[in-house]
Amino acid sequence: MITAFRLILLAGLVICAIATALTKNLMRSVIIYTVYGLLMSVVWLLLESPDLAITEAAVGAGITGILFFLTLRRIHQIDKDPDHYAHLDGEGGDDEHTA
Amino acid sequence: MNTQPNHANDPSLLELWYNGGLDLTDHLYIPVEDEPQPAEKYRPKHNDAVFARHLYRYARVFNVAGTVLCILFSLLMILTVANLPAYGDPDAPTVNEVAERYVEQGTAETGAVNTVAGMILDYRAFDTLGESFVLFTAVAAVTILMERKPKKKVRRAEVISYAEDDIVRVVSRFVIPIVLVFGVYILLNGHLSPGGGFSGGAIMAAAPILYAMVWGDEQASRVFTARRIRTVVVCALGFYCAAKSYSFFTGANHLPSIISTGTPGNIFSAGLIMPLNVAVGLVVCCTMYSFYMYFRRGSI
Numbered sequence: 579m580i581t582a583f584r585l586i587l588l589a590g591l592v593i594c595a596i597a598t599a600l601t602k603n604l605m606r607s608v609i610i611y612t613v614y615g616l617l618m619s620v621v622w623l624l625l626e627s628p629d630l631a632i633t634e635a636a637v638g639a640g641i642t643g644i645l646f647f648l649t650l651r652r653i654h655q656i657d658k659d660p661d662h663y664a665h666l667d668g669e670g671g672d673d674e675h676t677a
Numbered sequence: 678m679n680t681q682p683n684h685a686n687d688p689s690l691l692e693l694w695y696n697g698g699l700d701l702t703d704h705l706y707i708p709v710e711d712e713p714q715p716a717e718k719y720r721p722k723h724n725d726a727v728f729a730r731h732l733y734r735y736a737r738v739f740n741v742a743g744t745v746l747c748i749l750f751s752l753l754m755i756l757t758v759a760n761l762p763a764y765g766d767p768d769a770p771t772v773n774e775v776a777e778r779y780v781e782q783g784t785a786e787t788g789a790v791n792t793v794a795g796m797i798l799d800y801r802a803f804d805t806l807g808e809s810f811v812l813f814t815a816v817a818a819v820t821i822l823m824e825r826k827p828k829k830k831v832r833r834a835e836v837i838s839y840a841e842d843d844i845v846r847v848v849s850r851f852v853i854p855i856v857l858v859f860g861v862y863i864l865l866n867g868h869l870s871p872g873g874g875f876s877g878g879a880i881m882a883a884a885p886i887l888y889a890m891v892w893g894d895e896q897a898s899r900v901f902t903a904r905r906i907r908t909v910v911v912c913a914l915g916f917y918c919a920a921k922s923y924s925f926f927t928g929a930n931h932l933p934s935i936i937s938t939g940t941p942g943n944i945f946s947a948g949l950i951m952p953l954n955v956a957v958g959l960v961v962c963c964t965m966y967s968f969y970m971y972f973r974r975g976s977i
Contacts, residue, residue: 625764628871629793632863636879641965644886648972 584624590617605656608646615639788938788947789868797873798950798957802921805874809914809957812964816910819968825975839891849891856884860958867954868947874957881958882965889966894974903977906963913956920949920956 594614601607615638622631650656762769779796787795797805839845860881867873889897927934939946970977 627793629791629873629876632872632876633879636876636883640883641879641968645968645972648969652972 580624584621587617587621587624591621604650605647608643608650611646612639612643615642784941786938787950788941789950790941790947791868791870791873793871794868794873794950794954795947798868798953799948802924802949802953805953805957806917806921808875809917809960812960813910813914816964816967819971823971823975840893845891849887853884853887856887857881860884860962864954864958865944865951868950869942869944874954875961877954878958878961879965881962882969885962885966886969889969889973894970898970898977901966901977906967906977909959910963913959917953917956920953924949 591614594610594617598607598611598614601610615634618638619631619634622628622634647656762771766772779792779800783792783795783800784790787799789795789799839849860877860883862877863872863880864874864877867877885897885901888900924934924936926932936948938948941947945951967977
């Protein structure tokens, strides 16, 4: 049972790692990377290092994802959907440009 | 245009005074219309079809080379992992007298039930100090790179104002204290249970980040000012340096230390580990929050 669980986790890790590199959409890539962090934290737990598991869950799955999202926003890879801002027409696109 | 001054005809000071100054019309640089404009767009010299073909060919070579390198390194890594000693193998080179001593006498020597905390904050506290300073340096670098003045003009309305959203506001009010308490628990309990400075600090940082997300950056920067954050970080690092300097000094010179390890298992035990955990946690928390704010709006 636990072996099957481990195998599923490890397969998920490999799939996530490959998908992170191959996904064209950067935002999806970051989301998959966050999933990788979550899976990794469970793997750490199974490897009997709960310290690392907690840190991985907080940093790998939480903080890193947030920072990546902010970076994507900075380089204008999110918010590209025109409908997203449809009701704000005339107030001038992305606020980062007005800096 | 004549830009070479003719020194033979230079006026004397008296003439200058009499004429009311030097006539520099000839020397002033006035751009002429037909001069090449520097802001002209770059165009490849050959035609676009050839350029695109070259680019495509080059990109294909690049892809093939990248794939080959990827497979090669993957094979290397898989081979390395296959040659590692089995998990939990007693003959592994990592199971030596150092690990033995950590496991057997760690709790007695450091007073920490959580041997990992005893290792990273007592035996190897110098490493952890270095890691804290790495974070400090990272914040400094991010500050240098991302710092910019907050925008004078009012930002356009958020697409969704989270503070006006009933669900988000109520849930955040409920969640933020819980996150903070859990982070503080992990910090303070680091020597007794899994956890410690880094994980606890990262969890604690989620609370101010969530606060900034929901109630806006301006509101958050009014509460967590740059001055406060800097003070906390510098005080925590300074405390870490001072405390560990004392314990290194006494330990290296075989002097009696006033810090006792206490009873293992008590919350106030393990000597310096709990305060050091708190110091590291504060540094990590402030670092993560500063990262968030600098990436988000360019200032704390």
